[in-house]
Amino acid sequence: MQIAGLEHEMLDLALRMPEDLEEAYSKYAAVSFPEKSGYQNPSKIVVMGLGGSAIGGLILSDYAYDRLSAPIIVTREFLAPNFLDDHTLVVAVSYSGNTEETLRSLKSALKLTDSIVTITSDGFLEKTAKKYSLPTYVLPSGRPPRTALPQMMIALLWILEKSGLYKFPIEEAKEAISLLKELRKHYVANPEPLIELASKISESLPLVYSYWPYRYVGYRFKTQLNENAKIHAFWTPLPEANHNEIMGWEGKLQANYHPVIIRDEQEEDYLKYRIEYLKNLLRSRGISYSEIFTKGRARLAKMFSTIFTLDLVSVILALKLGVDPLPVSTISGLKSYLSTRIDPKEYSEI
Incomplete structure (x- = not known):
């Protein structure tokens, strides 16, 4: 399946997420x-x-x-x-x-x-x-x-x-699967939001911010950028970032940063005010940012709709950069290096 004229095995794997969820439900019930x-x-x-x-x-x-x-x-x-x-x-x-x-x-x-x-x-x-x-x-x-x-x-x-x-949570799982299928159809026909975010990240150092219950959805995006696009990316959860990381905006900017803030439209006011402050702070330093809002009703659908969207962004970014998103050669190199120095029997004989 293509998105914006792009084809790749990793893109196919990312796009079949709803079927993966569906098949796993039946398989693992036993x-x-x-x-x-x-x-x-x-x-x-x-x-x-x-x-x-x-x-x-x-x-x-x-x-x-x-x-x-x-x-x-x-x-x-x-x-x-x-x-x-x-x-x-x-x-x-x-x-x-x-x-x-x-x-x-x-x-x-x-x-x-x-x-x-x-x-x-x-x-x-x-x-x-x-x-x-x-x-x-x-x-x-x-x-x-x-x-x-x-x-x-x-x-x-x-x-x-x-x-x-x-x-x-069977009803939540059903909603997530249905929503991902709808999103897939939408993104195949309208890939512009994915391409736009990938383009912004391609020219910057991405900083990912997310709050509970999407903390590790944000972390997932950071690691997908690392492994698929082979770029550095950093993640800090909110509100923790408000107690240390925001001080970095006072000093000399060390890179061309692009913050990505993962949000829920039903977020609490105490989160909204903190994000408003962060956005004002970024604007005061001339920093552009992107906001990704979750989709769906229940928590599982909101989580997976965001994971699905950002996984696709990471693969599209890789392909736009001319990078193969599939292999992780440096990780493989580390494993090869360790295999010559550590006897697998130390940990495999259990």
């Missing part, structure tokens, strides 16, 4: 959990993952922030936190199944709890899940991890239901 403490009504959920395998947990933590009595904690480290216990549900996520940090964390987690679920497509994580008979959500293989966010998010929402913490 995964069952053991009837024991930790799996049932856990006191907390710890999601372990890195990069594209962590983003689902981060977005889920925003989605569920005011809806669960149990916290969702995302760790992106080599070691599991010491507070894991028999009442903790651990979710180990690695698209490839071979992420060193996640496998090391899992190895240490198994010493503290056996209530563990895995989300993966293959690799050592899948082998470990089979060895310990851990419930597993199998991701589609052969694609960049960052494009599997829909499947990861649906799997995580099912985990909330199977653990007895939160009923799967």
Whole structure:
């Protein structure tokens, strides 16, 4: 499928997000959990993952922030936190199944709890899940991890239901799927807003601002710009940026910045006033900015409509810059470098 005359495999993957959500819902409904403490009504959920395998947990933590009595904690480290216990549900996520940090964390987690679920497509994580008979959500293989966010998010929402913490939001999911299909049709026919934002970012250093429950939707955009367009981008959540980052606008500007502010038209006044101040501050320094408003009624649709839109912007930007959005050569180079210095048995033999 083309947008503005552009064609690419990554564009196709971004555009099929509604089908990915739809298929994952049916596929993952069948995964069952053991009837024991930790799996049932856990006191907390710890999601372990890195990069594209962590983003689902981060977005889920925003989605569920005011809806669960149990916290969702995302760790992106080599070691599991010491507070894991028999009442903790651990979710180990690695698209490839071979992420060193996640496998090391899992190895240490198994010493503290056996209530563990895995989300993966293959690799050592899948082998470990089979060895310990851990419930597993199998991701589609052969694609960049960052494009599997829909499947990861649906799997995580099912985990909330199977653990007895939160009923799967089927009506929200249906709205999100329907809205993304409408947006896809709209953007194919009217790509100008996507191209305009991509053009503004192409000539600047993007600074992404977002507030709860879209904090990590903003972070997702930052990382998509990194991985797809191969450019630097920075993200700070609001209101935190108001307590430190805004001071940077007093001094000498170090680059040609272009802030992107993610907003909800139903935002609270206390957020609106802070953003008004930020916008006035930017105008006083001659800084242009863009605002992206969420679409949809329920939270899940608002989140995914924005993710869908900004994912497309990142791919269009890459193609306009003459960059292949698919490979992540520098990340692959790091993994190759580490493979000559670290024995995989250190973390793969669990």
